[in-house]
Amino acid sequence: MEADPSNLAWQAAATSAINEGQRLFAFLTLTLEATRPLDLTPGITFYHMLDLGWDDWIVPLRVRLVTPQSDSTDAALPGGVGGDAVVPDQPAVIDTLKTKLRPTTLNQMAAEDAAAENMRYGVAGWDLFFLNLQPTAGQQALITYARSPVDLVGDNAVPEIHDADHECLIDYGEGRLRMNQGGQEMTTGSALIKGFLEDAKERGEQVRVRSLAQGYDHQPAELDLDQLT
């Protein structure tokens, strides 16, 4: 298809290509985050995040356990519900405890079994979120997670990834459209896609440094572009 911004079909194809590029960029770099509460059900320790409507889910970055407090005096005490640190939002009027949960694995959970004292969380596969101890009534998991972007729709939509990365999205969109044509167009398109991946790798390395500093539990993938065929 000839590049023609006035052609609706071309617009739709270009938008699809850029949306795909933005989703890939977010997947490779974990640059987009969101924080949402998950209502925990007493007795339930396993949750499928995608089935629960967290459609933009990629991986969890940080999980805090929110426990309602009936007595604000108790809430100010350190220790919380077996966690590592208490992070009150407003110590003077606190009505909840926010306890950072450390990550665990199913193997560690099996090894500890009933001996576990501190609540931990884990994730298995692409969306199975679990806790090693049963939550109590009213508790929530406040989950900061890497997410997929919202699709661009219409002329005025703005990509969610950082402004500095918008240029490489254009490269991706152009590269993908050229790639479909084969021959010389594909060669040009492949070069643009390669540039996009190099930009994603660079951004991912920056996000990794920031994630480590923030104590996040997942970092962006370490891309090896030489391994790509």
Add this chain to the structure above:
Amino acid sequence: MNFATLTPWMLECLNCSNVSELNPWTIGELYNYAEEALHDIGGRFLLLVTFDGTILLVSGQSTYELDGLHIATIYAAASGSTLRPSTVAEMEALDPGWEEAAIGTPQRWVGNISGLHYIAIYPPPQYAGYLQIVMHKHPPDLTPAAPSVAMPAAVGDYLLLRTLERARQREGEMQMPDVAQALGGLADAYEQAMRAYYGKGAL
């Protein structure tokens, strides 16, 4: 994620404006390519992990049938008590008569008794209860009639790229090996991330 939402973009990548223009491919064939790619990564990476707490433990019964899509058991518990993983060889070394053991409080699960779809509990439970299992599962089918699979959006894009790769590999006038190779290379980038985030699978 509804794979059907990617259909217009998939058609555009094949230089078709609608399904009726698909030639030599059919929409069913393209879905087959996507499904094969999904099943491939579903075994190679630890993507679909599910919890099943619905298997009823029967007093005195040691063997239980698992979900038909089961690939590997990762964790098992009997009525809330964690069971230790064991192999048949380990059980034979531990107790030569383990298959006819007397009922008691379940301590172990054995995953390689008979193919992929059965699990044994040792000793057989004395009381009824529930077997709770976390398992690595094979992804479901992906067809035009059932295009939705609970998966991250980026994995849908990965399936699209593998679909286009296979479509462009197909012998005939529309074959474009260079395009297929380039699309496959891009799909490999997704695989690097999936391996990093979700881990290697059992197959």
